[in-house]
Amino acid sequence: MAGTNSERELLTEGPAIILAYPQLGENIGMVARAMANFGLSELRLVNPRDGWPNEKARSAASRADHVIDRAKLYGTLEEAIADLNFVYATTARDRDGYKPVRSPIIAARELRQRFKSGQGVGIIFGRERTGLTNEEVALADEIVTFPVNPAFASLNLAQAVLLMSYEWMKTGMASEEETSFQAIEQRPATKEQLNGLFQHLEEALDARNYFRPADKKPKLVENLRAVLTRPSFTESEIQVLRGVISSLDRFTRENPRGSGAPVDSSKGRGRKVHGGGDD
């Protein structure tokens, strides 16, 4: 799941991620990596305990060097957010306060809208163990909190940054269905192709007295067609199935394809045999 590709577009815009008094260099590195995955690159560090620059951070960043190299250092949280217009504080605890509390998806939309209109925006994350103090939360405009298992709330710093970065990226996408690659588009088979399949199979089965007793044949055919219609086979799938039927119809276990045994040329009624590898 790893890989940096410099030929592809490197996304580098969005809210600043502000780490207030982070402790371990490794965690700062993992934050940088989480940000880079979702196109964020502005990392602000408030008085990191283990100093800055920090080689453990660079190593844990897993080549998110553009984030590490541009990280800015501040002495206080106030300084770190001074130039921003709108800031979220992240917290897992009920603050018993009056600030609006948002879910990550709503917060990401608010950030995207303000970012688009030219505002400086950011998200503050607290210390690994203790998070943000009430005084630090008070510096933010609103609170964002993550929906977690009430009995097991144990998101670490980089995971919290990852989730907000992910929600940020999603707000920039055309739709929530969007994916970076798609299945190869497959045209559904035409009704003529589907009918060819039915006839092929029914003829092969009929030749083996599959449809017995005779008065049940219409119902048996109906059931068979229903089974084969439901999956909405594509053109190439129909080809595969025709190849399978031909193979079952024309060869036996005793005389498989390529065995040199004579093939009953009356079978398959001169139809082109599809698929089946080297057939």
Place this chain on the structure above:
Amino acid sequence: MAGTNSERELLTEGPAIILAYPQLGENIGMVARAMANFGLSELRLVNPRDGWPNEKARSAASRADHVIDRAKLYGTLEEAIADLNFVYATTARDRDGYKPVRSPIIAARELRQRFKSGQGVGIIFGRERTGLTNEEVALADEIVTFPVNPAFASLNLAQAVLLMSYEWMKTGMASEEETSFQAIEQRPATKEQLNGLFQHLEEALDARNYFRPADKKPKLVENLRAVLTRPSFTESEIQVLRGVISSLDRFTRENPRGSGAPVDSSKGRGRKVHGGGDD
């Protein structure tokens, strides 16, 4: 941001998380922790390289013991998904195939719907370094892939599990606005309270000849009221502001509150003084 609280509801239902041939015990542990955060608990391990049980996994799981203890071991991926009805394969690479490719949010909704109707559902994650082979992807019904920075796609195993678990949890919530706690609800001030504020402030300013020249007064009052109307102050905010005005109005820098200097009783016109700590 950590903390397990056994009094709260422990969520333990949802899709199985299937790790195909995971390598490091630590990663399995971090996967368990990610799952537990979002209420998932069914972990299936296909032939983990470092064996099972694994103490490094337990340590990295950060007390998600209910996930680690219940993890099931399988020899092959086929066995690990044999009892499931619908399975996603996660991949970051375009598979050049015909399987439907879904975004995490769409996949999570599909899983939730099938889970509700009683189907066994799961999500397969591949090896840390190389992900899933094409043959392994072929065992799944559909593909899920994450929206990432095209030039920096470097989600690790636990992060990928975290994002899918998070999306799963969100599909179980009443709305995307839902948060586990809310701001204390604040009633907007009544118009009478707001008018009291205006009168208080305007009287105090008038006494200081703030509104000059006299013919500009109506416009100055209008502007002031506009400024104070826009924030939709709450009742308690109005109280705070009234306290501020009273304090500025009744005391001076030379004779602050509590200095013992006589207070000009003509100021404040007998109005109750609000807020301002021990005032």
